[in-house]
Amino acid sequence: MVKNFRLNIAIRLLIMMLIMALFLYYVFVEIHYLRAVYLVVFFIISIVEFFRYIDRTNRDFTSFLLALLQNDFTTKFSESGKGKSFNQLYTAFNKITHKFEQISSAKEIQHLYLEALVDHVRVGILSFDRKERIHLMNQALQRLLGRKQVAFLNNLSSIDPQLPEFLRDIKPKENKLLKIQLGGDLLHLSIHATEFKLDNEYYKLISFQNIKNELDSTEMEAWQKLIRVLTHEIMNSVTPITSLSETLKQIAANAKSNPADIDKLAQGLEAIHHRSAGLENFTEAYKKLTKIPAPNFQKVEVKPLVERVLLLFQKELTHIKQEVDVDMGLTMLADPSLIEQVLINLIKNAIDAVHGVENPQIIIRATSGEQTTLIVEDNGSGIDVDKADKIFIPFFTTKDNGSGIGLALCRQIIRMHNGTISFSSAPGTTVLKIIF
Template sequence: MIKNFRLSVLIRLLIISALITLLVYFLLVDVRYLRSVYIVFFLVVAIIEFIWYVDKTNRDFTSFLLSLLQEDFTTTFQEKGKGKSFKNLYGALNKITKKFEQISSAKEIQHLYLEALVDHLRVGIISFDKNGKIHMMNLALQKMFDRPQMAFLSNLSGIDERLPNLLLEIKPKENRLLKVKVKDELLHLSIHASEFLLDKEFYKLISIQNIKNELDSNELDAWQKLIRVLTHEIMNSVTPITSLSGTLRQIVENSPHDDQTIDKVTQGLEAIELRSKGLQNFTDAYRKLTKIPTPNYTSLNLDKLFKRIIILVQDQSKDIEIKIEIAQEMQIMGDKDLLEQVFINLVKNGIEALEGRKLPVLRVKAWQDDQTHIAISDNGSGIDEDKIDKIFIPFFTTKKEGSGIGLALSRQIIRLHNGNIGVTSVPGEGTTFIVSI
């Protein structure tokens, strides 16, 4: 009931002194042993209570330290009614608790900020200790590997059995390349490592980036340069041949010679002329790969775009069930003519793949996240695994009468829109092309 510490101590000392005085009186003066026993009992209780009360400061201080150790900042001490010195002591303890709470809060905010910053990166980031325990794996890497947060590096063996050992063995500032397959998509991974010391323990920080798009872009640039050289050289040869063969034909036709000789020369020159024109048309077709115009961006309604495309190919798709799963309000930014050319090419490829199939179905589906994705799927014969990596290479074709530039041209157009086009296929079951813009 009495909160002032000094007064409480003084009262307890007076009570103990009075009990000692009574004990001496009943032992030496009045000689009452039974009462002396009672007084001894109360005296012991009073001394124990006095020690417990005095020791309360130590208990409070211990409670304060344990609260800090356990990061529990809800413990506070009553400052008033205990005298000036205890008011100052408990006030200081409360201020220290508040300061630690602020530091902990700032640390938590900084941690959340750094975590959000790492998750915002488009490069995959993973951090682990020397035992292979994963401490951080950002969203970009989870999305790249199509896996949730993992506990240990060994779990990555489900993606590729070489991956855990490579991450453990890679040295700081070293760069490694690795090809892995995730959900039927081939990834070209560029892996870079660094190390840092935290609480006297080394951690390894790995950045993982899929550079397939960059490799494809460089490959396409190389092909474009080759095409320019080939076009230039072929055209330099074809143009005079075409002109000369036409002139010779006119001279032979207008000159008096033996009919049999004239016929043979004329037939030969006609063959030269026709072949020359065919070669010229050949080079004109492939020249398209190097002369795609800069996209003229406008807002396009995807649903209307594909309905218009289906109308254009309806004569070729009479026996095919076509399903379009696109929200009517879905919009994208792009060049109408260029994107229409890409989607017509992909739809026609799907229709051709369904030739001779029972219950043929062509499905067009679109969805949006950070990009717009358009998937064009068929349940056709599919593409062989040894050919699927080559179908975007200029001049490569799996068709008997194909030119081999349709998909290469489509990929280049999508790249001009800062997008990507990929393919997954299961032989005998079907193929899916996914355009992401």
């Protein structure tokens, strides 16, 4: 069989021309109509076969495109015996098919790699689309929630009724804490959300992390620090009271024989009374930390608030340079009374910090944006590094006559405003920053 395309076309054309010549011969020369009819049939068959042969390339091309469309890369074409141009065409078909096969294989490998990577991380990951169809729920999340892969977001209501609504409402780039009861255990979930688009399809990606152990550890550490401070303060009062009581007991035993000891007894009882009053004041200070009223949020202008607080310290600030960098009209949503109390504590600390410093200065700044930032800065001697992590602990103080509740009170008030307060110090500067 001759496979060259051009030769096949030439042979088919010659056969059709021969059939046509015989047809004309039997019609006009020999006048044999039956044979002429047979030749017409043969001619029609040869034309049909000719076009089918011509269309074979189109059929191969269609087959090639459909195979690519259906991700079928098993179709191969013969690359020889059909003429140079057709051999090149089918070679190109096979190369394209092989290239797509390589791309598909690489994508599959990358998908498997990413799938293994996502399953390997210890943070729970969940992804769903606008129709709330879940596309990803890694093994860490399945272990955390005690559930296998689920199809839709609403299916998570079997874990906790509030969970689906919580995941719908959380905004991109937002961090929230959610507590859920699961199998008798209380989970503290730190949840972070983001969103993205793939092929114009919206997806929401959410990470889950159980921070209960970290919270427990931090809480335990805070309690230990608090107990150490409480123990220190109480023992500072109880030890001299115990010692003095023992001395007074001996004096009382000899008071009848030595009336002069009555005065010593009275003085000792006065000292005990004074120290007992100190312990009472100490416990009252502790109660202040536990009885802060809930904030009454209002729209507060920052600059008048700062100026009002500075006016309270007019006498103390006589020899201190003050700089207020707050834009007029800057407002924030807060409880003015509580924030005023915070500023009073911070400015009082700054005044104490610059005592005895050459060219003392206090700077108060406020900026706005996505969040409001309030800064109180002084040029005092600063706080030692080993004490910096303790300044927000109740009753810890670096002052001889300090109560140690000022900054602890400030931190609690700021937390009630969903804000943060941070501290930084170096020789010659101390900065307290509040972010709402």
